[in-house]
Amino acid sequence: MPLRITSAPVSGIKKRKSVATPRNRAFPFASHARSKPAVRGNAQTTTKSFELHVEEEADGFVSDSEPLPDVGDSRYLTETVKLSGVIQAMQHVKNSMFEELPERRAGMNSTRIAEVLNIRRSLPPLVSVAHLHTVLQSPTQVEREIVSLVQSGQLKRLIVPGRGNSAAGLGDCLVMTSDLHDLVQASSDLDQALKDRFLGILDQMSNTSAIPSLAFSREESVALVRAGFLVSASSLSKDTVNLTSVRAYSTDADDTKPNSVQSRAPAFFLSLPNTGPYLRLLSAGRSHLLTLLKQSKYHEAPLTLLRDRWDGAVESNRNFSVAKRIRGEFSGVLPGRTKKWKEFNGMSFRWILEEALGAGLVEIFDTGSVGPGIRCL
Known part of the structure:
Protein backbone atom coordinates (compact mmCIF):
# COMPACT_ATOMS: atom_id res chain seq x y z
CA MET A 1 0.00 0.00 0.00
CA PRO A 2 1.51 3.34 -1.03
CA LEU A 3 2.32 5.83 1.64
CA ARG A 4 1.09 8.83 -0.39
CA ILE A 5 -2.39 9.87 0.56
CA THR A 6 -3.06 12.33 -2.20
CA SER A 7 -2.41 11.86 -5.90
CA ALA A 8 -1.12 15.37 -6.58
CA PRO A 9 2.59 14.47 -6.79
CA VAL A 10 1.80 11.47 -8.90
CA SER A 11 -0.27 13.42 -11.40
CA GLY A 12 2.67 15.78 -12.02
CA ILE A 13 0.96 18.94 -10.83
CA LYS A 14 3.46 21.43 -9.56
CA LYS A 15 2.85 24.62 -7.73
CA ARG A 16 4.24 27.83 -9.04
CA LYS A 17 6.73 29.53 -6.85
CA SER A 18 6.62 33.27 -6.77
CA VAL A 19 9.95 34.69 -8.02
CA ALA A 20 10.88 37.95 -6.46
CA THR A 21 11.73 40.51 -9.16
CA PRO A 22 14.90 42.38 -8.20
CA ARG A 23 14.60 46.12 -8.09
CA ASN A 24 16.81 48.29 -10.26
CA ARG A 25 19.51 49.63 -8.08
CA ALA A 26 20.60 53.17 -8.69
CA PHE A 27 24.13 53.69 -10.06
CA PRO A 28 26.23 55.08 -7.22
CA PHE A 29 27.76 57.82 -9.43
CA ALA A 30 24.56 58.78 -11.22
CA SER A 31 24.20 61.95 -9.19
CA HIS A 32 27.65 63.22 -10.12
CA ALA A 33 27.93 65.85 -12.86
CA ARG A 34 29.46 64.69 -16.13
CA SER A 35 32.42 66.63 -17.55
CA LYS A 36 34.24 66.37 -20.91
CA PRO A 37 37.87 65.26 -20.81
CA ALA A 38 40.44 68.02 -21.14
CA VAL A 39 42.45 66.19 -23.83
CA ARG A 40 39.58 66.03 -26.28
CA GLY A 41 40.94 68.94 -28.28
CA ASN A 42 44.33 67.23 -28.60
CA ALA A 43 42.62 64.06 -29.72
CA GLN A 44 40.82 65.94 -32.46
CA THR A 45 44.09 67.51 -33.55
CA THR A 46 45.74 64.10 -33.61
CA THR A 47 42.88 62.73 -35.67
CA LYS A 48 43.16 65.57 -38.16
CA SER A 49 46.92 65.16 -38.45
CA PHE A 50 46.46 61.44 -39.02
CA GLU A 51 43.95 62.16 -41.77
CA LEU A 52 46.38 64.60 -43.37
CA HIS A 53 49.12 62.00 -43.11
CA VAL A 54 46.91 59.45 -44.85
CA GLU A 55 46.07 61.96 -47.58
CA GLU A 56 49.75 62.76 -48.11
CA GLU A 57 50.59 59.08 -48.44
CA ALA A 58 47.72 58.66 -50.88
CA ASP A 59 49.15 61.49 -52.99
CA GLY A 60 52.57 59.84 -53.03
CA PHE A 61 54.31 62.07 -50.48
CA VAL A 62 56.15 60.59 -47.55
CA SER A 63 55.67 62.53 -44.32
CA ASP A 64 58.92 62.56 -42.36
CA SER A 65 58.79 63.31 -38.68
CA GLU A 66 62.00 65.34 -38.61
CA PRO A 67 64.82 66.36 -40.98
CA LEU A 68 67.87 64.20 -41.43
CA PRO A 69 70.88 64.93 -39.22
CA ASP A 70 73.65 66.83 -40.99
CA VAL A 71 77.18 66.27 -39.69
CA GLY A 72 79.03 67.81 -42.64
CA ASP A 73 79.86 67.35 -46.29
CA SER A 74 80.07 63.86 -47.75
CA ARG A 75 82.76 62.63 -50.12
CA SER A 250 90.40 84.48 -91.36
CA THR A 251 93.80 85.98 -92.17
CA ASP A 252 92.99 86.57 -95.80
CA ALA A 253 90.37 89.22 -95.03
CA ASP A 254 91.35 92.87 -95.21
CA ASP A 255 90.63 94.96 -92.12
CA THR A 256 90.33 98.12 -94.20
CA LYS A 257 87.26 96.87 -96.02
CA PRO A 258 83.97 97.96 -94.47
CA ASN A 259 82.50 94.46 -94.61
CA SER A 260 85.54 92.68 -93.19
CA ASN A 274 71.38 64.21 -82.01
CA THR A 275 72.55 66.84 -79.54
CA GLY A 276 68.94 67.96 -79.04
CA PRO A 277 67.64 64.53 -77.91
CA TYR A 278 70.65 64.18 -75.61
CA LEU A 279 70.00 67.52 -73.90
CA ARG A 280 66.27 66.81 -73.60
CA LEU A 281 67.00 63.45 -72.00
CA LEU A 282 69.44 65.08 -69.58
CA SER A 283 66.98 67.83 -68.66
CA ALA A 284 64.14 65.34 -68.12
CA GLY A 285 66.39 63.19 -65.91
CA ARG A 286 67.29 66.17 -63.73
CA SER A 287 63.65 67.18 -63.34
CA HIS A 288 62.57 63.65 -62.45
CA LEU A 289 65.28 63.34 -59.81
CA LEU A 290 64.14 66.59 -58.18
CA THR A 291 60.54 65.40 -58.27
CA LEU A 292 61.47 62.20 -56.44
CA LEU A 293 63.45 64.15 -53.88
CA LYS A 294 60.57 66.55 -53.21
CA GLN A 295 58.32 63.64 -52.26
CA SER A 296 59.91 63.86 -48.81
CA LYS A 297 58.60 66.46 -46.40
CA TYR A 298 61.86 68.36 -46.02
CA HIS A 299 62.96 67.80 -49.65
CA GLU A 300 65.77 65.53 -48.51
CA ALA A 301 66.24 61.78 -48.35
CA PRO A 302 68.95 59.17 -47.77
CA LEU A 303 70.84 58.21 -50.88
CA THR A 304 69.63 54.60 -50.66
CA LEU A 305 65.98 55.68 -50.47
CA LEU A 306 66.38 58.04 -53.41
CA ARG A 307 68.03 55.26 -55.43
CA ASP A 308 65.09 52.94 -54.71
CA ARG A 309 62.67 55.62 -55.88
CA TRP A 310 64.65 56.10 -59.08
CA ASP A 311 64.88 52.37 -59.80
CA GLY A 312 61.21 51.76 -58.96
CA ALA A 313 59.71 48.84 -57.04
CA VAL A 314 61.55 46.27 -59.13
CA GLU A 315 62.12 42.70 -58.09
CA SER A 316 65.58 41.72 -56.92
CA ASN A 317 67.66 38.55 -56.83
CA ARG A 318 67.69 38.31 -53.06
CA ASN A 319 66.63 35.10 -51.36
CA PHE A 320 63.29 36.35 -50.09
CA SER A 321 62.41 37.83 -53.49
CA VAL A 322 63.31 34.59 -55.28
CA ALA A 323 61.28 32.59 -52.76
CA LYS A 324 58.26 34.82 -53.38
CA ARG A 325 58.52 34.29 -57.13
CA ILE A 326 58.73 30.53 -56.64
CA ARG A 327 55.57 30.60 -54.52
CA GLY A 328 53.85 32.73 -57.14
CA GLU A 329 53.66 35.80 -54.92
CA PHE A 330 54.27 39.40 -55.96
CA SER A 331 57.92 40.35 -55.47
CA GLY A 332 58.14 43.57 -57.50
CA VAL A 333 57.54 44.89 -60.99
CA LEU A 334 59.74 44.06 -63.94
CA PRO A 335 62.39 46.67 -64.88
CA GLY A 336 60.82 47.36 -68.27
CA ARG A 337 57.63 48.60 -66.58
CA THR A 338 59.33 51.38 -64.63
CA LYS A 339 59.85 54.98 -65.72
CA LYS A 340 63.60 54.48 -65.55
CA TRP A 341 63.43 52.17 -68.57
CA LYS A 342 60.33 53.52 -70.29
CA GLU A 343 61.44 57.15 -70.57
CA PHE A 344 65.13 57.20 -69.63
CA ASN A 345 66.26 53.96 -71.33
CA GLY A 346 67.98 52.63 -68.20
CA MET A 347 69.80 55.82 -67.15
CA SER A 348 72.03 55.18 -64.16
CA PHE A 349 71.06 56.74 -60.84
CA ARG A 350 74.64 57.64 -59.98
CA TRP A 351 75.11 59.35 -63.35
CA ILE A 352 72.07 61.61 -63.05
CA LEU A 353 72.93 62.34 -59.41
CA GLU A 354 76.39 63.52 -60.43
CA GLU A 355 74.80 65.73 -63.09
CA ALA A 356 72.42 67.30 -60.58
CA LEU A 357 75.23 67.86 -58.08
CA GLY A 358 77.42 69.54 -60.67
CA ALA A 359 74.57 71.78 -61.78
CA GLY A 360 73.97 72.92 -58.19
CA LEU A 361 70.44 71.52 -58.03
CA VAL A 362 71.10 69.23 -55.04
CA GLU A 363 73.77 68.74 -52.42
CA ILE A 364 75.13 65.66 -50.68
CA PHE A 365 75.81 65.54 -46.94
CA ASP A 366 76.73 62.99 -44.30
CA THR A 367 73.93 61.98 -41.94
CA GLY A 368 76.18 60.04 -39.57
CA SER A 369 73.60 57.26 -39.19
CA VAL A 370 71.98 56.28 -42.49
CA GLY A 371 74.82 57.09 -44.85
CA PRO A 372 74.90 59.95 -47.36
CA GLY A 373 71.87 62.18 -47.68
CA ILE A 374 70.66 64.22 -50.66
CA ARG A 375 69.04 67.62 -50.19
CA CYS A 376 67.26 69.74 -52.77
CA LEU A 377 68.59 73.30 -53.11
Missing part, protein backbone atom coordinates in the same frame (compact mmCIF):
# COMPACT_ATOMS: atom_id res chain seq x y z
CA TYR A 76 80.89 59.50 -51.07
CA LEU A 77 81.09 60.06 -54.83
CA THR A 78 84.78 60.92 -54.96
CA GLU A 79 85.79 58.17 -52.54
CA THR A 80 83.92 55.37 -54.30
CA VAL A 81 85.42 56.15 -57.73
CA LYS A 82 89.02 57.34 -57.99
CA LEU A 83 89.63 59.45 -61.09
CA SER A 84 92.67 61.45 -62.11
CA GLY A 85 92.50 63.94 -64.94
CA VAL A 86 89.83 65.24 -67.28
CA ILE A 87 90.36 62.58 -69.95
CA GLN A 88 89.84 59.70 -67.53
CA ALA A 89 86.83 61.45 -66.00
CA MET A 90 85.25 61.91 -69.44
CA GLN A 91 85.71 58.22 -70.21
CA HIS A 92 84.05 57.34 -66.91
CA VAL A 93 81.10 59.67 -67.54
CA LYS A 94 80.49 58.31 -71.04
CA ASN A 95 80.67 54.67 -69.96
CA SER A 96 78.48 55.01 -66.85
CA MET A 97 75.51 56.87 -68.32
CA PHE A 98 73.35 53.76 -68.77
CA GLU A 99 73.04 50.49 -66.91
CA GLU A 100 73.34 47.08 -68.50
CA LEU A 101 70.18 45.44 -69.75
CA PRO A 102 68.82 42.76 -67.38
CA GLU A 103 69.74 39.31 -68.60
CA ARG A 104 66.51 37.72 -67.38
CA ARG A 105 63.00 39.00 -66.65
CA ALA A 106 63.66 42.38 -68.23
CA GLY A 107 60.00 43.09 -68.92
CA MET A 108 60.80 44.16 -72.50
CA ASN A 109 60.36 42.31 -75.74
CA SER A 110 63.01 42.12 -78.44
CA THR A 111 61.61 45.15 -80.28
CA ARG A 112 61.81 47.35 -77.20
CA ILE A 113 65.32 46.10 -76.37
CA ALA A 114 66.48 46.94 -79.89
CA GLU A 115 64.90 50.39 -79.59
CA VAL A 116 66.69 51.07 -76.31
CA LEU A 117 70.04 50.00 -77.74
CA ASN A 118 69.56 52.13 -80.86
CA ILE A 119 68.70 55.20 -78.79
CA ARG A 120 71.80 54.72 -76.66
CA ARG A 121 73.99 54.28 -79.71
CA SER A 122 72.62 57.39 -81.41
CA LEU A 123 73.41 59.76 -78.54
CA PRO A 124 76.53 61.91 -79.00
CA PRO A 125 79.60 61.36 -76.77
CA LEU A 126 79.12 64.66 -74.94
CA VAL A 127 80.15 65.37 -71.36
CA SER A 128 78.94 68.44 -69.49
CA VAL A 129 81.49 70.57 -67.68
CA ALA A 130 79.28 70.48 -64.57
CA HIS A 131 79.58 66.69 -64.47
CA LEU A 132 83.38 66.87 -64.53
CA HIS A 133 83.40 69.27 -61.59
CA THR A 134 81.42 66.73 -59.56
CA VAL A 135 83.63 63.71 -60.12
CA LEU A 136 86.94 65.59 -59.79
CA GLN A 137 86.16 68.02 -56.92
CA SER A 138 88.77 70.63 -57.88
CA PRO A 139 87.14 73.38 -59.98
CA THR A 140 90.20 75.55 -60.57
CA GLN A 141 92.44 72.69 -61.59
CA VAL A 142 89.72 71.20 -63.79
CA GLU A 143 89.17 74.47 -65.67
CA ARG A 144 92.90 74.90 -66.24
CA GLU A 145 93.22 71.38 -67.57
CA ILE A 146 90.19 71.84 -69.84
CA VAL A 147 91.67 75.02 -71.32
CA SER A 148 95.01 73.29 -71.83
CA LEU A 149 93.41 70.29 -73.55
CA VAL A 150 91.28 72.52 -75.79
CA GLN A 151 94.30 74.56 -76.87
CA SER A 152 96.28 71.41 -77.59
CA GLY A 153 93.47 70.06 -79.77
CA GLN A 154 92.55 67.02 -77.67
CA LEU A 155 89.13 68.40 -76.69
CA LYS A 156 86.45 70.51 -78.34
CA ARG A 157 84.23 72.78 -76.28
CA LEU A 158 80.71 73.08 -77.64
CA ILE A 159 78.38 76.02 -77.08
CA VAL A 160 74.72 75.08 -77.48
CA PRO A 161 72.61 78.20 -78.19
CA GLY A 162 69.64 78.75 -75.90
CA ARG A 163 70.64 76.14 -73.32
CA GLY A 164 72.50 78.38 -70.87
CA ASN A 165 76.22 78.77 -70.25
CA SER A 166 76.20 78.54 -66.43
CA ALA A 167 76.70 75.41 -64.37
CA ALA A 168 72.96 74.81 -64.13
CA GLY A 169 72.59 75.24 -67.89
CA LEU A 170 73.02 72.59 -70.54
CA GLY A 171 74.98 74.58 -73.10
CA ASP A 172 78.57 73.99 -71.91
CA CYS A 173 79.73 70.57 -73.09
CA LEU A 174 82.96 68.85 -74.10
CA VAL A 175 83.76 66.20 -76.67
CA MET A 176 87.01 64.40 -77.32
CA THR A 177 88.56 65.17 -80.71
CA SER A 178 89.02 61.48 -81.45
CA ASP A 179 85.30 60.83 -80.91
CA LEU A 180 84.44 63.78 -83.14
CA HIS A 181 86.64 62.43 -85.94
CA ASP A 182 84.99 59.02 -85.64
CA LEU A 183 81.53 60.57 -85.92
CA VAL A 184 82.48 62.56 -89.00
CA GLN A 185 84.06 59.58 -90.72
CA ALA A 186 81.05 57.38 -89.89
CA SER A 187 78.52 59.87 -91.28
CA SER A 188 76.75 58.73 -94.43
CA ASP A 189 75.41 62.21 -95.28
CA LEU A 190 78.81 63.66 -96.23
CA ASP A 191 81.19 62.75 -99.01
CA GLN A 192 84.81 62.00 -98.23
CA ALA A 193 86.14 65.26 -99.66
CA LEU A 194 83.89 67.34 -97.42
CA LYS A 195 84.79 65.18 -94.41
CA ASP A 196 88.50 65.80 -94.92
CA ARG A 197 87.96 69.53 -95.46
CA PHE A 198 85.75 69.83 -92.37
CA LEU A 199 88.21 67.99 -90.12
CA GLY A 200 91.10 70.03 -91.48
CA ILE A 201 89.36 73.30 -90.61
CA LEU A 202 88.52 72.02 -87.13
CA ASP A 203 92.18 71.14 -86.53
CA GLN A 204 93.20 74.69 -87.47
CA MET A 205 90.56 76.18 -85.13
CA SER A 206 91.42 74.23 -82.01
CA ASN A 207 90.57 76.92 -79.46
CA THR A 208 87.05 77.82 -80.59
CA SER A 209 83.84 76.23 -81.77
CA ALA A 210 82.83 79.20 -83.95
CA ILE A 211 82.95 78.62 -87.71
CA PRO A 212 83.21 81.72 -89.97
CA SER A 213 80.79 82.15 -92.83
CA LEU A 214 83.55 82.02 -95.48
CA ALA A 215 84.96 78.68 -94.32
CA PHE A 216 82.57 76.63 -96.49
CA SER A 217 80.52 77.19 -99.56
CA ARG A 218 76.76 77.39 -99.39
CA GLU A 219 76.29 73.78 -100.51
CA GLU A 220 78.87 72.51 -98.04
CA SER A 221 77.31 74.49 -95.18
CA VAL A 222 73.86 73.10 -95.96
CA ALA A 223 75.22 69.55 -96.03
CA LEU A 224 77.02 69.98 -92.70
CA VAL A 225 73.93 71.49 -91.06
CA ARG A 226 71.74 68.65 -92.29
CA ALA A 227 74.27 66.11 -91.03
CA GLY A 228 74.18 67.75 -87.59
CA PHE A 229 77.79 68.96 -87.39
CA LEU A 230 77.00 72.68 -87.64
CA VAL A 231 74.33 74.86 -86.07
CA SER A 232 73.34 78.42 -86.91
CA ALA A 233 74.76 81.15 -84.70
CA SER A 234 71.82 83.50 -85.24
CA SER A 235 70.18 82.41 -81.98
CA LEU A 236 73.31 83.14 -79.92
CA SER A 237 73.77 86.56 -78.34
CA LYS A 238 76.50 88.79 -79.73
CA ASP A 239 78.37 89.17 -76.46
CA THR A 240 79.18 85.45 -76.32
CA VAL A 241 80.74 85.28 -79.78
CA ASN A 242 84.50 84.86 -79.73
CA LEU A 243 85.56 87.11 -82.61
CA THR A 244 89.24 86.98 -81.68
CA SER A 245 89.63 83.32 -82.52
CA VAL A 246 87.64 83.73 -85.73
CA ARG A 247 89.79 86.69 -86.80
CA ALA A 248 92.91 84.58 -86.23
CA TYR A 249 91.58 82.02 -88.67
CA VAL A 261 84.05 92.34 -89.70
CA GLN A 262 80.81 90.92 -91.08
CA SER A 263 82.73 88.49 -93.25
CA ARG A 264 84.68 87.23 -90.24
CA ALA A 265 81.63 87.03 -87.97
CA PRO A 266 80.79 83.40 -87.17
CA ALA A 267 77.77 82.10 -89.03
CA PHE A 268 77.86 78.60 -87.54
CA PHE A 269 78.91 76.81 -84.40
CA LEU A 270 80.21 73.30 -84.00
CA SER A 271 77.63 70.71 -83.04
CA LEU A 272 77.11 66.96 -82.98
CA PRO A 273 74.28 64.84 -84.41
